[in-house]
Amino acid sequence: MKVVFLARWYPHKYDPMFGLFVQRHAEAAALHNDITVVYVHPDGNTVGKYDIERATENGVDTIRVYYRKAGKILSALRYYRSCKKALRLAGKPDLIHVHVLTRMGLIAYLQKLFHHIPYLVTEHWSRYLPGNDFSGGLRKAATRLVVRNAAMVTTVTENLAQAMKAHGLRNPNYVVLPNVVDFSLFQPKPHHNEVPKIVHVSCFEDQSKNISGLLEALKLLKDRGIPYQAVLIGDGMDFSAMRTHAHTLGLEDHVRFTGLLQGQALADEMASGNFLVVSSHYENMPVVILEALGCGLPVVSTRVGGIAEIINESNGILVAPRNANLLSEAMEQCCRTYNKYDPESLRAQVMERYDMKQVGKMLDEWYREIIHPQCSS
Numbered sequence: 001m002k003v004v005f006l007a008r009w010y011p012h013k014y015d016p017m018f019g020l021f022v023q024r025h026a027e028a029a030a031l032h033n034d035i036t037v038v039y040v041h042p043d044g045n046t047v048g049k050y051d052i053e054r055a056t057e058n059g060v061d062t063i064r065v066y067y068r069k070a071g072k073i074l075s076a077l078r079y080y081r082s083c084k085k086a087l088r089l090a091g092k093p094d095l096i097h098v099h100v101l102t103r104m105g106l107i108a109y110l111q112k113l114f115h116h117i118p119y120l121v122t123e124h125w126s127r128y129l130p131g132n133d134f135s136g137g138l139r140k141a142a143t144r145l146v147v148r149n150a151a152m153v154t155t156v157t158e159n160l161a162q163a164m165k166a167h168g169l170r171n172p173n174y175v176v177l178p179n180v181v182d183f184s185l186f187q188p189k190p191h192h193n194e195v196p197k198i199v200h201v202s203c204f205e206d207q208s209k210n211i212s213g214l215l216e217a218l219k220l221l222k223d224r225g226i227p228y229q230a231v232l233i234g235d236g237m238d239f240s241a242m243r244t245h246a247h248t249l250g251l252e253d254h255v256r257f258t259g260l261l262q263g264q265a266l267a268d269e270m271a272s273g274n275f276l277v278v279s280s281h282y283e284n285m286p287v288v289i290l291e292a293l294g295c296g297l298p299v300v301s302t303r304v305g306g307i308a309e310i311i312n313e314s315n316g317i318l319v320a321p322r323n324a325n326l327l328s329e330a331m332e333q334c335c336r337t338y339n340k341y342d343p344e345s346l347r348a349q350v351m352e353r354y355d356m357k358q359v360g361k362m363l364d365e366w367y368r369e370i371i372h373p374q375c376s377s
Contacts, residue, residue: 001033001034001094001095001367001368001371002033002034002036002091002092002093002094002095003029003033003034003035003036003093003094003095003096003097003367004035004036004037004038004087004090004093004095004096004097005022005025005026005029005035005036005037005038005097005098005099006038006083006096006097006098006099006104006105006107006108007019007022007026007037007038007039007099007100007104008099008100008101008103008104009022009099009100009124010022010023010037010039010064010099011023012039012041012064012066013053013064013066014041014043016260016262017203017234017260017262019099019100019124020287021124021156021179021180021287022099022100022122022124023037023057023060024179024180024181024182024287024356025099025122025177025179025180025359025363026060027058027059027060027180027356028180028356028357028359028360028363029097029360029363029364029367030058030059030060030360031059031356031357031360031361031364032360032361032363032364033363033364033367034061035059035060035061036060036061036062036063036090036091036093037060037061037062037063038063038065038083038086038087038090039062039063039064039065039086040064040065040066040067040079040082040083040086041064041065041066041067042066042067042068042069042075042079043066043067043068043069044068044069046066046067046068048068049067049068049078050065050066050067050068050078050081050082050085051065051066051067052064052065052066052085052086052089053065053066054089061090063086063089063090065082065083065085065086067079067081067082079103080107083104083107087107087111092115092117093117094117094367094371095117095118095119095120095367095370095371096108096111096112096117096118096119096120097119097120097122097367098119098120098121098122098146098150099122099124100122100123100124100125101121101123101125101143101146101147102139102142102143102146105119105121105142105143105146105147105150106142106145106146108121108146108150109145109146109149112149118151118370118371119150119151120150120151120152120153120154120366120370121146121147121150121152121153121154122153122154122155122156122177123153123154123155123156123160123164124155124156124284125284126160126208126282126283126284126305128160128163128164128166128167128169129159129160129163129282129284129305130163131282132282134167140167140168143167143169144168144169144170147164147169147170147171148170148171150171150173151173151370152171152173152174152175152366152370153169153171153173153174153175154174154175154176154177154366155174155176155177155284156176156177156178156179156284156285156306157176157284157285157305157306157309158176158306158309159284159305159306159308159309160284160305160306161174161176175366177359177362177363178353178354178358178359178362179285179287179290179354179359180287180354180355180356180359181287181290181291181294181350181354181355181356182356183294183347183351183354183355185263185264185267186267186270186271186291186292186294186295187267187271187294187295187296187347188271188295188296188343188344188347189268189271189272189295191271191272193229193272193273193274195227195228195229196227196228196229196274196275196334196335196338197228197229197230197231197272197273197274198218198228198229198230198231198273198274198275198276198277198331198335199230199231199233199269199270199273199274199275199276199277199292199297200214200230200231200232200233200276200277200278200279201233201234201266201270201276201288201291202232202233202234202236202278202280202288203234203235203236204234204235204236204237204238204239204242205236205237205238206238206241206242207281208280208281208282208283209279209280209281210279210280210281210302210321210322211232211238211242211279212242212245213279213322213324213327214232214277214279214327215242215245215246215249215251215255216249216324217279217324217325217327217328217331218230218249218251218254218255218328218331219249219250219251220324220325220328221328221331221332221335222250222251222254224328224332226332226335227335228254228331228335229254229255229256230251230254230255230256230277231255231256231257231258231269231273232255232256232257232258233258233259233260233261233266233269233270234258234259234260234261235259235260239257239259242257243257267291267295270288270291270292270295270297271295271296271297273292273295273297274297274334274335274338274339275292275297275298275299275300275316275334275338276288276289276292276297276298276299276300276301277299277300277301277327277331278299278300278301278302278307279301279302279327280301280302280304280305280321281302281304281321281322282304282305282321283302283304283305283306283307284305284306285305285306285307285309285310286307289301289307289310289311290310290350290354293310293315293346293347293349293350294347294350294351294354295343295347296341296342296343296344296346296347297338297343297346298315298316298317298334298338298341298346299311299315299316299317300316300317300319300327300330300331300334301316301317301318301319302318302319302320302321302322302327303318303319303320303321304321310349310350314349315341315346315349316334317330317333317334
């Protein structure tokens with residue numbers, strides 16, 4: 001079957017990590033079907049109005065259109081024209097798979113309306129969760145239209161599905177689509193750290209990831225005389241500010257910032273740790289938690305989003321968000337008990353459900369149900 005991914009988030013030339021989880025879903029789907037990804041991005045460096053790039057990446061036909069930024073209305077027009085150009089290049093599919101609403105969902109709805117192409121939606125965005133910004137009458141009406149007419153709505157956690165339903169986004173066919181982990185990369189490795197090594201991985205956007213709160217919790221850990229080393233992996237808009245904050249707190253001898261790591265370098269750094277810490281104010285299901293478990297690491301995390309759907313006393317510790325004291329106490333506990341967790345048991349908890357082959361099989365079954373419902377009934 002030919003399936004087009006309309007992806008609002010996807011890795012691109014300016015950010016190779018943006019929407020990486022969508023790329024992993026595309027690669028999983030491509031194990032069984034012909035997948036083309038369409039991604040559109042504004043670009044102040046584009047010479048003409050549009051710059052089109054097309055390549056095959058890990059078995060996925062990938063079309064990226066960069067359009068020249070302009071005023072708000074003209075940029076919106078160029079965005080939709082970019083999508084139209086990319087869809088023309090992709091050719092008519094049997095099915096459209098939308099990742100992240102609402103713009104791409106409207107395009108899929110129009111394809112269904114005028115060309116009778118069914119579509120399903122996968123939502124990753126935490127904007128529906130309490131305290132986030134899903135507002136505006138026009139935005140809500142458009143999103144409800146898209147969701148109501150989708151053949152299926154999938155979310156990466158049950159928590160996100162319930163949050164969407166609470167906003168009146170009705171569809172009779174909500175299901176959870178697991179994120180994908182490359183377990184050939186993320187696997188346990190022997191190491192002998194002199195002191196507990198704490199690992200944190202994020203996009204360094206402090207408003208959601210709360211790196212500042214993590215640093216304050218690490219300062220409390222230091223003040224209590226607990227020996228540790230922490231490595232903070234990633235890059236983003238608040239990277240420099242967080243390095244400065246760590247210096248202000250006097251954490252230079254305890255905290256190391258690696259910057260952006262990818263692939264084997266990321267897996268090796270993570271596997272060399274003793275446990276992962278997630279300090280977010282809000283989340284859905286961070287892939288780094290699944291990758292850490294794949295490396296045999298227990299997880300200390302704030303109890304937000306769908307994290308409690310995977311983390312429990314068998315594989316980590318959950319604490320209330322926005323509380324540096326509780327986070328520090330949980331990290332202290334894990335510094336003392338991390339070696340009580342069996343790495344292979346932690347890995348086994350996620351291996352089957354989040355493996356690329358398993359997710360690819362799941363997507364293939366859903367696609368066939370949508371395209372050929374009479375054959376699956």
